[in-house]
Amino acid sequence: MSKLLIVDDDAGISRTLQLHYQSQEFEVSTANCVDAGVEIAHTFQPDVIVLDIRMEGKSGIEGIVDFKAVSPQSRIIMITAYHDMDSTISAMQEGADEYIHKPIDIDELDQAIEKALQYHASTHQDVVAIPDSFGRSMVGSSHAMKEIYKTIGRIALTNASVMITGESGTGKEMVARAIHNAGRREGSPFVAINCAALVENLLESEMFGHKKGAFTGAIADQQGKFELACQGTLFLDEVGELSPQIQAKLLRVLQEKEFTPLGGKRSIKTSARIISATNIEFEQALEDKTFREDLFYRLQVVKIHIPPLRERQEDLEALIPALLARANKELGTHVSKVAMDAMELLCAYPWPGNVRELENTLTKAVALCPGDILTSDLFDDLRVDRNDSISLEPQTDLSLQDMEYRHVLQILESVGGHKGKACEVLKISRPRLQRILESGVAH
Numbered sequence: 551m552s553k554l555l556i557v558d559d560d561a562g563i564s565r566t567l568q569l570h571y572q573s574q575e576f577e578v579s580t581a582n583c584v585d586a587g588v589e590i591a592h593t594f595q596p597d598v599i600v601l602d603i604r605m606e607g608k609s610g611i612e613g614i615v616d617f618k619a620v621s622p623q624s625r626i627i628m629i630t631a632y633h634d635m636d637s638t639i640s641a642m643q644e645g646a647d648e649y650i651h652k653p654i655d656i657d658e659l660d661q662a663i664e665k666a667l668q669y670h671a672s673t674h675q676d677v678v679a680i681p682d683s684f685g686r687s688m689v690g691s692s693h694a695m696k697e698i699y700k701t702i703g704r705i706a707l708t709n710a711s712v713m714i715t716g717e718s719g720t721g722k723e724m725v726a727r728a729i730h731n732a733g734r735r736e737g738s739p740f741v742a743i744n745c746a747a748l749v750e751n752l753l754e755s756e757m758f759g760h761k762k763g764a765f766t767g768a769i770a771d772q773q774g775k776f777e778l779a780c781q782g783t784l785f786l787d788e789v790g791e792l793s794p795q796i797q798a799k800l801l802r803v804l805q806e807k808e809f810t811p812l813g814g815k816r817s818i819k820t821s822a823r824i825i826s827a828t829n830i831e832f833e834q835a836l837e838d839k840t841f842r843e844d845l846f847y848r849l850q851v852v853k854i855h856i857p858p859l860r861e862r863q864e865d866l867e868a869l870i871p872a873l874l875a876r877a878n879k880e881l882g883t884h885v886s887k888v889a890m891d892a893m894e895l896l897c898a899y900p901w902p903g904n905v906r907e908l909e910n911t912l913t914k915a916v917a918l919c920p921g922d923i924l925t926s927d928l929f930d931d932l933r934v935d936r937n938d939s940i941s942l943e944p945q946t947d948l949s950l951q952d953m954e955y956r957h958v959l960q961i962l963e964s965v966g967g968h969k970g971k972a973c974e975v976l977k978i979s980r981p982r983l984q985r986i987l988e989s990g991v992a993h
Protein backbone atom coordinates (compact mmCIF):
# COMPACT_ATOMS: atom_id res chain seq x y z
CA MET A 551 0.00 0.00 0.00
CA SER A 552 1.38 3.41 -0.93
CA LYS A 553 1.64 5.97 1.85
CA LEU A 554 0.47 9.55 1.46
CA LEU A 555 0.83 12.46 3.85
CA ILE A 556 -1.33 15.55 3.33
CA VAL A 557 -0.19 18.76 5.02
CA ASP A 558 -2.71 21.59 4.71
CA ASP A 559 -4.26 23.96 7.22
CA ASP A 560 -7.55 23.91 5.36
CA ALA A 561 -9.35 21.03 7.08
CA GLY A 562 -11.88 20.76 4.25
CA ILE A 563 -9.23 20.12 1.64
CA SER A 564 -7.36 17.66 3.84
CA ARG A 565 -10.50 15.69 4.52
CA THR A 566 -11.60 15.58 0.88
CA LEU A 567 -8.19 14.42 -0.28
CA GLN A 568 -7.96 11.89 2.50
CA LEU A 569 -11.28 10.29 1.53
CA HIS A 570 -10.41 10.33 -2.15
CA TYR A 571 -7.05 8.63 -1.69
CA GLN A 572 -8.24 6.19 0.95
CA SER A 573 -10.84 5.02 -1.56
CA GLN A 574 -7.92 4.41 -3.94
CA GLU A 575 -6.18 2.15 -1.47
CA PHE A 576 -3.68 4.63 -0.10
CA GLU A 577 -2.70 4.74 3.51
CA VAL A 578 -3.27 8.42 4.29
CA SER A 579 -2.16 10.67 7.15
CA THR A 580 -2.90 14.36 7.56
CA ALA A 581 -1.39 17.31 9.39
CA ASN A 582 -2.37 20.97 9.61
CA CYS A 583 1.10 22.54 9.85
CA VAL A 584 4.69 21.82 8.91
CA ASP A 585 5.92 20.88 12.38
CA ALA A 586 3.11 18.39 13.01
CA GLY A 587 3.63 17.01 9.50
CA VAL A 588 7.36 16.52 10.02
CA GLU A 589 6.72 14.60 13.22
CA ILE A 590 4.32 12.27 11.43
CA ALA A 591 6.66 11.89 8.42
CA HIS A 592 9.45 10.80 10.75
CA THR A 593 7.64 7.60 11.69
CA PHE A 594 5.18 7.27 8.79
CA GLN A 595 7.83 7.54 6.04
CA PRO A 596 5.32 8.51 3.33
CA ASP A 597 6.01 7.80 -0.33
CA VAL A 598 4.43 11.10 -1.27
CA ILE A 599 3.80 14.32 0.66
CA VAL A 600 1.18 16.76 -0.59
CA LEU A 601 2.24 20.06 0.92
CA ASP A 602 0.39 23.37 1.06
CA ILE A 603 2.52 26.53 0.93
CA ARG A 604 0.81 29.15 3.04
CA MET A 605 0.13 27.80 6.57
CA GLU A 606 0.35 28.94 10.16
CA GLY A 607 3.96 28.81 11.35
CA LYS A 608 6.44 27.60 8.78
CA SER A 609 5.50 27.88 5.14
CA GLY A 610 5.44 24.75 3.03
CA ILE A 611 8.50 25.94 1.11
CA GLU A 612 10.49 26.37 4.34
CA GLY A 613 9.25 22.94 5.41
CA ILE A 614 10.69 21.09 2.40
CA VAL A 615 14.15 20.73 3.94
CA ASP A 616 12.65 19.47 7.22
CA PHE A 617 10.64 16.82 5.43
CA LYS A 618 13.66 15.81 3.33
CA ALA A 619 15.69 15.48 6.53
CA VAL A 620 13.34 13.04 8.26
CA SER A 621 12.05 11.19 5.20
CA PRO A 622 14.50 11.61 2.36
CA GLN A 623 12.81 9.24 -0.08
CA SER A 624 9.45 11.09 0.05
CA ARG A 625 8.41 12.86 -3.13
CA ILE A 626 6.97 16.28 -2.44
CA ILE A 627 4.07 17.81 -4.35
CA MET A 628 3.34 21.45 -3.51
CA ILE A 629 -0.20 22.78 -3.76
CA THR A 630 -0.91 26.44 -3.57
CA ALA A 631 -3.27 29.23 -4.46
CA TYR A 632 -0.31 31.42 -5.36
CA HIS A 633 0.57 31.46 -8.99
CA ASP A 634 3.64 33.60 -8.81
CA MET A 635 6.90 32.72 -10.42
CA ASP A 636 9.09 33.28 -7.38
CA SER A 637 7.41 30.74 -5.13
CA THR A 638 7.32 28.16 -7.92
CA ILE A 639 11.02 28.64 -8.54
CA SER A 640 11.98 28.53 -4.88
CA ALA A 641 9.84 25.43 -4.25
CA MET A 642 11.55 23.59 -7.12
CA GLN A 643 14.94 24.77 -5.91
CA GLU A 644 14.26 23.51 -2.40
CA GLY A 645 13.58 20.08 -3.82
CA ALA A 646 9.83 19.92 -4.50
CA ASP A 647 9.05 17.47 -7.27
CA GLU A 648 5.83 18.98 -8.56
CA TYR A 649 3.84 22.16 -8.14
CA ILE A 650 0.06 22.21 -8.48
CA HIS A 651 -2.28 25.16 -8.30
CA LYS A 652 -5.48 25.49 -6.28
CA PRO A 653 -8.31 24.96 -6.86
CA ILE A 654 -7.04 21.41 -7.07
CA ASP A 655 -7.83 19.54 -10.23
CA ILE A 656 -8.01 16.03 -8.85
CA ASP A 657 -6.92 14.45 -12.14
CA GLU A 658 -3.83 16.58 -12.14
CA LEU A 659 -3.01 15.59 -8.57
CA ASP A 660 -3.70 11.92 -9.35
CA GLN A 661 -1.25 12.10 -12.22
CA ALA A 662 1.41 13.82 -10.14
CA ILE A 663 1.08 11.18 -7.43
CA GLU A 664 1.17 8.41 -10.00
CA LYS A 665 4.38 9.86 -11.42
CA ALA A 666 5.91 10.17 -7.96
CA LEU A 667 5.14 6.50 -7.28
CA GLN A 668 6.63 5.50 -10.62
CA TYR A 669 9.76 7.30 -9.53
CA HIS A 670 9.85 5.13 -6.42
CA ALA A 671 9.47 2.05 -8.56
CA SER A 672 12.40 3.18 -10.72
CA THR A 673 14.62 3.84 -7.76
CA HIS A 674 14.02 0.31 -6.57
CA GLN A 675 15.05 -1.30 -9.79
CA ASP A 676 18.61 -1.96 -10.83
CA VAL A 677 20.60 1.06 -11.80
CA VAL A 678 23.69 1.86 -13.80
CA ALA A 679 26.20 4.01 -11.96
CA ILE A 680 27.56 7.19 -13.50
CA PRO A 681 31.28 7.70 -12.86
CA ASP A 682 32.42 10.78 -10.93
CA SER A 683 34.76 12.01 -13.55
CA PHE A 684 35.24 11.64 -17.25
CA GLY A 685 38.25 12.42 -19.36
CA ARG A 686 38.01 13.57 -22.93
CA SER A 687 38.95 10.17 -24.32
CA MET A 688 36.73 8.12 -26.60
CA VAL A 689 34.62 5.32 -25.26
CA GLY A 690 32.86 2.36 -26.84
CA SER A 691 34.00 -1.23 -27.20
CA SER A 692 32.12 -2.38 -30.27
CA HIS A 693 34.15 -4.24 -32.85
CA ALA A 694 34.11 -1.12 -35.06
CA MET A 695 35.43 1.13 -32.29
CA LYS A 696 38.17 -1.35 -31.34
CA GLU A 697 39.32 -1.40 -34.93
CA ILE A 698 39.35 2.39 -34.94
CA TYR A 699 41.49 2.51 -31.76
CA LYS A 700 43.90 0.04 -33.38
CA THR A 701 44.17 2.12 -36.52
CA ILE A 702 44.74 5.28 -34.48
CA GLY A 703 47.53 3.48 -32.63
CA ARG A 704 49.15 2.31 -35.83
CA ILE A 705 49.11 5.59 -37.68
CA ALA A 706 49.47 8.19 -34.93
CA LEU A 707 53.24 8.30 -35.20
CA THR A 708 53.29 8.49 -38.97
CA ASN A 709 52.74 11.49 -41.19
CA ALA A 710 50.11 9.80 -43.32
CA SER A 711 47.10 11.92 -44.15
CA VAL A 712 43.86 10.53 -42.84
CA MET A 713 40.30 10.74 -44.11
CA ILE A 714 37.59 10.20 -41.52
CA THR A 715 34.10 9.44 -42.80
CA GLY A 716 30.86 9.05 -40.93
CA GLU A 717 27.41 10.56 -40.51
CA SER A 718 26.90 13.80 -38.67
CA GLY A 719 27.65 13.47 -34.96
CA THR A 720 29.46 10.12 -35.08
CA GLY A 721 32.67 11.50 -33.56
CA LYS A 722 34.84 12.44 -36.53
CA GLU A 723 36.45 15.42 -34.87
CA MET A 724 37.02 13.36 -31.75
CA VAL A 725 38.92 10.73 -33.75
CA ALA A 726 40.98 13.46 -35.42
CA ARG A 727 41.95 14.84 -32.00
CA ALA A 728 42.74 11.35 -30.72
CA ILE A 729 45.15 10.83 -33.63
CA HIS A 730 46.76 14.18 -32.93
CA ASN A 731 47.07 13.54 -29.20
CA ALA A 732 48.48 10.05 -29.61
CA GLY A 733 51.08 11.17 -32.10
CA ARG A 734 54.37 12.88 -31.86
CA ARG A 735 52.53 16.07 -32.52
CA GLU A 736 51.20 16.22 -29.01
CA GLY A 737 52.03 19.64 -27.64
CA SER A 738 51.94 21.13 -31.10
CA PRO A 739 48.74 22.78 -32.31
CA PHE A 740 45.60 21.07 -33.54
CA VAL A 741 44.00 23.56 -35.91
CA ALA A 742 40.51 22.92 -37.24
CA ILE A 743 38.93 24.54 -40.22
CA ASN A 744 35.39 24.01 -41.42
CA CYS A 745 35.49 23.99 -45.21
CA ALA A 746 31.74 24.45 -45.48
CA ALA A 747 31.35 27.38 -43.13
CA LEU A 748 32.99 30.11 -45.20
CA VAL A 749 32.57 31.51 -48.69
CA GLU A 750 35.40 30.69 -51.06
CA ASN A 751 37.49 33.86 -50.76
CA LEU A 752 37.35 33.93 -47.01
CA LEU A 753 38.16 30.26 -46.79
CA GLU A 754 41.20 30.68 -48.98
CA SER A 755 42.53 33.48 -46.83
CA GLU A 756 41.63 31.53 -43.68
CA MET A 757 43.64 28.54 -44.92
CA PHE A 758 46.64 30.22 -46.43
CA GLY A 759 46.64 33.64 -44.79
CA HIS A 760 47.04 36.98 -46.54
CA LYS A 761 49.30 39.97 -46.73
CA LYS A 762 48.19 43.48 -45.94
CA GLY A 763 46.45 44.97 -48.99
CA ALA A 764 45.94 41.60 -50.72
CA PHE A 765 42.27 42.50 -51.16
CA THR A 766 39.88 45.19 -49.98
CA GLY A 767 39.61 44.88 -46.25
CA ALA A 768 42.97 43.16 -45.77
CA ILE A 769 44.22 45.83 -43.38
CA ALA A 770 46.98 43.75 -41.85
CA ASP A 771 48.96 40.59 -42.49
CA GLN A 772 47.12 37.53 -41.30
CA GLN A 773 48.53 34.06 -40.70
CA GLY A 774 46.63 31.22 -42.29
CA LYS A 775 45.65 27.99 -40.57
CA PHE A 776 48.33 26.09 -42.52
CA GLU A 777 50.93 28.30 -40.94
CA LEU A 778 49.36 28.10 -37.48
CA ALA A 779 49.32 24.32 -37.71
CA CYS A 780 52.95 24.21 -38.95
CA GLN A 781 54.33 21.25 -36.94
CA GLY A 782 50.94 20.15 -35.75
CA THR A 783 47.74 18.87 -37.29
CA LEU A 784 45.42 20.65 -39.68
CA PHE A 785 41.89 19.28 -39.48
CA LEU A 786 39.86 19.93 -42.64
CA ASP A 787 36.27 19.37 -41.61
CA GLU A 788 33.65 18.79 -44.34
CA VAL A 789 36.41 18.62 -46.93
CA GLY A 790 33.95 17.42 -49.58
CA GLU A 791 32.61 20.97 -49.77
CA LEU A 792 35.83 22.52 -51.11
CA SER A 793 35.53 24.48 -54.35
CA PRO A 794 37.54 23.34 -57.39
CA GLN A 795 39.84 26.35 -57.04
CA ILE A 796 40.75 25.61 -53.44
CA GLN A 797 41.04 21.90 -54.24
CA ALA A 798 43.70 22.78 -56.81
CA LYS A 799 45.55 24.99 -54.37
CA LEU A 800 45.39 22.40 -51.62
CA LEU A 801 46.73 19.73 -53.94
CA ARG A 802 49.76 21.90 -54.69
CA VAL A 803 50.40 22.42 -50.98
CA LEU A 804 50.26 18.70 -50.34
CA GLN A 805 52.65 18.00 -53.22
CA GLU A 806 55.13 20.76 -52.55
CA LYS A 807 54.77 21.12 -48.78
CA GLU A 808 54.73 24.87 -49.13
CA PHE A 809 52.22 27.60 -49.91
CA THR A 810 52.02 31.32 -50.54
CA PRO A 811 49.65 33.58 -48.60
CA LEU A 812 47.26 35.70 -50.68
CA GLY A 813 49.12 38.73 -51.94
CA GLY A 814 52.41 37.28 -50.70
CA LYS A 815 55.62 36.81 -52.67
CA ARG A 816 57.48 34.26 -50.62
CA SER A 817 56.30 30.78 -50.01
CA ILE A 818 56.10 29.29 -46.53
CA LYS A 819 57.06 25.70 -45.70
CA THR A 820 54.60 23.51 -43.87
CA SER A 821 54.79 20.06 -42.42
CA ALA A 822 51.34 20.03 -40.92
CA ARG A 823 49.68 16.67 -40.89
CA ILE A 824 46.38 16.72 -42.71
CA ILE A 825 43.35 14.98 -41.29
CA SER A 826 40.11 15.47 -43.20
CA ALA A 827 36.56 14.58 -42.39
CA THR A 828 33.44 14.24 -44.46
CA ASN A 829 29.93 12.99 -44.08
CA ILE A 830 29.27 12.61 -47.78
CA GLU A 831 29.63 9.57 -49.96
CA PHE A 832 32.84 10.43 -51.72
CA GLU A 833 32.36 7.86 -54.43
CA GLN A 834 29.51 9.95 -55.78
CA ALA A 835 31.49 13.22 -55.66
CA LEU A 836 34.34 11.53 -57.51
CA GLU A 837 32.03 10.12 -60.12
CA ASP A 838 30.35 13.49 -60.59
CA LYS A 839 33.83 15.01 -60.84
CA THR A 840 32.95 17.60 -58.22
CA PHE A 841 35.97 16.40 -56.25
CA ARG A 842 39.40 15.83 -57.81
CA GLU A 843 40.53 12.27 -57.71
CA ASP A 844 44.22 13.14 -57.36
CA LEU A 845 43.51 15.28 -54.29
CA PHE A 846 41.21 12.65 -52.87
CA TYR A 847 43.95 10.00 -52.95
CA ARG A 848 46.41 12.35 -51.31
CA LEU A 849 43.96 13.11 -48.53
CA GLN A 850 42.95 9.53 -48.01
CA VAL A 851 46.18 7.66 -47.50
CA VAL A 852 44.46 6.11 -44.50
CA LYS A 853 40.71 5.90 -44.26
CA ILE A 854 38.78 5.61 -41.01
CA HIS A 855 35.05 5.05 -41.22
CA ILE A 856 32.93 5.56 -38.11
CA PRO A 857 29.68 3.62 -38.42
CA PRO A 858 26.47 5.30 -37.26
CA LEU A 859 25.53 4.67 -33.66
CA ARG A 860 22.54 2.51 -34.64
CA GLU A 861 24.99 -0.01 -36.12
CA ARG A 862 27.05 -0.25 -32.94
CA GLN A 863 24.42 -0.07 -30.24
CA GLU A 864 26.60 -1.99 -27.82
CA ASP A 865 28.64 1.22 -27.50
CA LEU A 866 25.68 2.84 -25.75
CA GLU A 867 26.46 0.94 -22.59
CA ALA A 868 29.75 2.80 -22.21
CA LEU A 869 28.74 6.03 -23.93
CA ILE A 870 25.73 6.76 -21.73
CA PRO A 871 27.55 6.81 -18.35
CA ALA A 872 30.52 8.63 -19.88
CA LEU A 873 28.40 11.34 -21.48
CA LEU A 874 26.36 11.69 -18.28
CA ALA A 875 29.53 12.22 -16.29
CA ARG A 876 30.47 14.91 -18.77
CA ALA A 877 27.00 16.52 -18.48
CA ASN A 878 27.30 16.53 -14.68
CA LYS A 879 30.61 18.28 -14.94
CA GLU A 880 29.34 20.87 -17.38
CA LEU A 881 26.13 21.59 -15.50
CA GLY A 882 27.55 21.29 -11.99
CA THR A 883 25.01 18.56 -11.14
CA HIS A 884 25.44 15.28 -9.27
CA VAL A 885 23.15 12.80 -10.98
CA SER A 886 24.72 9.50 -10.06
CA LYS A 887 22.57 6.70 -11.47
CA VAL A 888 20.42 5.69 -14.44
CA ALA A 889 17.37 3.50 -13.84
CA MET A 890 17.33 0.30 -15.85
CA ASP A 891 14.11 1.10 -17.72
CA ALA A 892 15.57 4.47 -18.75
CA MET A 893 18.68 2.66 -19.93
CA GLU A 894 16.54 0.27 -21.97
CA LEU A 895 14.69 3.15 -23.58
CA LEU A 896 17.95 4.86 -24.48
CA CYS A 897 19.41 1.67 -25.90
CA ALA A 898 16.37 0.95 -28.08
CA TYR A 899 16.35 4.34 -29.77
CA PRO A 900 18.08 4.51 -33.19
CA TRP A 901 19.83 7.89 -32.64
CA PRO A 902 19.71 9.31 -36.17
CA GLY A 903 21.81 12.27 -34.95
CA ASN A 904 24.35 9.81 -33.50
CA VAL A 905 26.51 10.58 -30.46
CA ARG A 906 25.81 14.28 -30.69
CA GLU A 907 22.05 13.71 -30.40
CA LEU A 908 22.62 11.27 -27.55
CA GLU A 909 24.75 13.82 -25.77
CA ASN A 910 22.13 16.56 -26.20
CA THR A 911 19.35 14.31 -24.94
CA LEU A 912 21.33 13.23 -21.89
CA THR A 913 22.42 16.76 -21.04
CA LYS A 914 18.84 17.95 -21.20
CA ALA A 915 17.69 15.09 -18.95
CA VAL A 916 20.42 15.80 -16.38
CA ALA A 917 19.44 19.46 -16.31
CA LEU A 918 15.79 18.59 -15.62
CA CYS A 919 16.40 15.63 -13.31
CA PRO A 920 14.92 16.38 -9.87
CA GLY A 921 16.92 13.81 -7.89
CA ASP A 922 20.12 11.86 -8.28
CA ILE A 923 18.67 9.13 -10.47
CA LEU A 924 17.67 9.47 -14.12
CA THR A 925 14.27 7.87 -14.58
CA SER A 926 12.55 6.81 -17.78
CA ASP A 927 9.92 9.58 -17.63
CA LEU A 928 12.70 12.03 -18.54
CA PHE A 929 12.99 10.28 -21.90
CA ASP A 930 9.33 10.16 -22.87
CA ASP A 931 10.20 11.90 -26.16
CA LEU A 932 12.07 8.80 -27.28
CA ARG A 933 9.13 6.44 -26.92
CA VAL A 934 7.33 7.71 -30.02
CA ASP A 935 10.20 6.75 -32.28
CA ARG A 936 10.86 3.20 -31.19
CA ASN A 937 10.35 1.54 -34.56
CA ASP A 938 13.69 2.38 -36.07
CA SER A 939 12.31 5.37 -37.85
CA ILE A 940 11.22 8.81 -36.94
CA SER A 941 7.50 9.16 -37.11
CA LEU A 942 6.14 12.16 -38.86
CA GLU A 943 2.73 11.60 -37.34
CA PRO A 944 1.56 14.88 -35.85
CA GLN A 945 2.70 14.95 -32.25
CA THR A 946 0.82 17.08 -29.87
CA ASP A 947 3.50 17.50 -27.25
CA LEU A 948 6.48 18.59 -29.33
CA SER A 949 7.72 22.14 -29.48
CA LEU A 950 8.31 23.69 -32.87
CA GLN A 951 12.04 23.64 -32.18
CA ASP A 952 12.00 19.92 -31.36
CA MET A 953 10.00 19.20 -34.47
CA GLU A 954 12.43 21.22 -36.56
CA TYR A 955 15.42 19.38 -35.11
CA ARG A 956 13.87 15.97 -35.66
CA HIS A 957 12.86 16.80 -39.20
CA VAL A 958 16.37 17.98 -40.01
CA LEU A 959 17.86 14.77 -38.60
CA GLN A 960 15.47 12.68 -40.62
CA ILE A 961 16.32 14.49 -43.83
CA LEU A 962 20.04 14.22 -43.06
CA GLU A 963 19.66 10.50 -42.56
CA SER A 964 17.76 10.11 -45.81
CA VAL A 965 20.55 11.80 -47.79
CA GLY A 966 23.29 9.76 -46.14
CA GLY A 967 24.49 12.61 -43.94
CA HIS A 968 25.27 14.94 -46.83
CA LYS A 969 24.65 18.38 -45.37
CA GLY A 970 24.66 20.16 -48.73
CA LYS A 971 21.94 17.88 -50.06
CA ALA A 972 19.98 18.22 -46.83
CA CYS A 973 20.04 22.00 -47.27
CA GLU A 974 18.70 21.61 -50.80
CA VAL A 975 15.84 19.42 -49.65
CA LEU A 976 15.05 21.67 -46.70
CA LYS A 977 15.57 24.85 -48.71
CA ILE A 978 17.63 26.44 -45.95
CA SER A 979 21.12 27.86 -45.79
CA ARG A 980 24.14 25.98 -44.51
CA PRO A 981 24.65 28.13 -41.41
CA ARG A 982 20.99 27.71 -40.53
CA LEU A 983 21.31 23.92 -40.79
CA GLN A 984 24.36 24.09 -38.57
CA ARG A 985 22.52 26.22 -36.01
CA ILE A 986 19.60 23.80 -35.87
CA LEU A 987 21.95 20.84 -35.41
CA GLU A 988 23.84 22.61 -32.68
CA SER A 989 20.67 23.61 -30.88
CA GLY A 990 20.03 19.89 -30.42
CA VAL A 991 16.92 18.89 -28.61
CA ALA A 992 16.97 21.95 -26.41
CA HIS A 993 13.57 23.13 -25.33
Ligand SMILES: Nc1ncnc2c1ncn2[C@@H]1O[C@H](COP(=O)(O)OP(=O)(O)OP(=O)(O)O)[C@@H](O)[C@H]1O
Nearest residue numbers: 687688689690717718719720721722723724905906
Ligand atom coordinates in the same frame (compact mmCIF):
# COMPACT_ATOMS: atom_id res chain seq x y z
N1 LIG B 1 33.25 7.46 -28.89
C1 LIG B 1 32.94 8.60 -28.26
N2 LIG B 1 33.19 8.71 -26.94
C2 LIG B 1 32.86 9.83 -26.27
N3 LIG B 1 32.30 10.90 -26.83
C3 LIG B 1 32.05 10.87 -28.15
C4 LIG B 1 32.36 9.72 -28.93
N4 LIG B 1 32.00 9.97 -30.20
C5 LIG B 1 31.49 11.22 -30.23
N5 LIG B 1 31.52 11.77 -28.99
C6 LIG B 1 31.01 13.11 -28.63
O1 LIG B 1 29.90 13.40 -29.47
C7 LIG B 1 29.92 14.74 -29.93
C8 LIG B 1 30.01 14.76 -31.44
O2 LIG B 1 31.28 14.33 -31.86
P1 LIG B 1 32.09 15.05 -33.03
O3 LIG B 1 31.94 16.52 -32.97
O4 LIG B 1 33.47 14.51 -33.02
O5 LIG B 1 31.25 14.48 -34.27
P2 LIG B 1 31.37 14.81 -35.82
O6 LIG B 1 31.31 13.51 -36.52
O7 LIG B 1 32.56 15.69 -36.05
O8 LIG B 1 30.01 15.58 -36.04
P3 LIG B 1 29.60 16.59 -37.25
O9 LIG B 1 29.52 15.79 -38.50
O10 LIG B 1 28.26 17.07 -36.78
O11 LIG B 1 30.65 17.66 -37.27
C9 LIG B 1 31.13 15.40 -29.28
O12 LIG B 1 30.72 16.07 -28.12
C10 LIG B 1 32.02 14.22 -28.92
O13 LIG B 1 32.82 14.53 -27.81
Ligand SMILES: [Mg+2]
Nearest residue numbers: 722723787827
Ligand atom coordinates in the same frame (compact mmCIF):
# COMPACT_ATOMS: atom_id res chain seq x y z
MG1 LIG C 1 32.51 17.73 -36.75
